Amino acid sequence: MTHLSGIPETMLWTLHNRASEAMHPRGVIRDPKCIEIYEAISYDYEASFGPPEPSHGVRSQVFDTRVQAFIDANPDAVIVNLGEGLETQRFRVRDREDTLWMAIDVPEAIEVRERFIEADGRHLHLAKSALDRSWFDELPSGRPIFVTAQGLFMYFEEQDVAALVRDLAKRWPGVALMFDHIPRWLSRRTTSKTGWQKTKHYTTPPMPWGVDRPELQPLLRSWAGTVSDYESLPFSFPRGFQRLVFGAFMAIPGLRDRAPGIAFCRLGTS
Secondary structure, three states: OOOOOHHHHHHHHHHHHHHHHHHOOOOOOOOHHHHHHHHHOOOOHHHHHOOOOOHHHHHHHHHHHHHHHHHHHOOOOEEEEEOOOOOOHHHHOOOOOOOEEEEEEOHHHHHHHHHHOOOEOOEEEEEOOOOOHHHHHHOOOOOOEEEEEOOOHHHOOHHHHHHHHHHHHHHOOOOEEEEEEOOHHHHHHHOOOOOOEEEOOEEOOOOOOOOOHHHHHHHHHHHHOOEEEEEEEOOOOOOHHHHHHHHHHHOOHHHHOOOOEEEEEEEOOO
């Protein structure tokens, strides 16, 4: 895995945290496939990313819950996971025979994914950037679509996120979209001269798009024209000192507005 760098290498960061959460006796996710991949890769996770923490496991659990509900309501759903990397959501969520999954990521990420996860007729892999609109043409027409982006949009410029949201709303009015976001202060940190140094061996890629929580819904409406069913979804640490600190942080409105978050909405319909 030493050939991975930049944004594709972050798939190992999230894998580190998700697998460790899945292995924890009180972990919020259960994911044997994730653990299998984690243990099969020869990589010094802690040297690069530090001790594991539950944030990415919690994030996956929040996404899983919403995707599961969507499939339960729409058995023929198309689940489009942008920047999926080594995410193993399809092994955690109960789907139906008519459900179609599409993993979209850059070629080097898909190449790594396919070492461990096989594509088939209901689980498609597209080796393309999320910003390459040609993937739009791969989706079947007339079916409910849910687009997710875990740990992706912050690595794009704001105008690129805006254009993608605008095009999704135009192509599929009513499409469900779910993504996580970082606040402006964290974006500035990652794009500073020193960057965000997770450890002495690893500095995260720049994350140019940051948005504070109160700004997000109006911003989405300005891009998509209309937005419905908007929700800022709860995110918290599951236990220990981090739970106490983050809980106190989120209880203060001025600080809560500048915390990372997860958003769900439907685009292009009132």
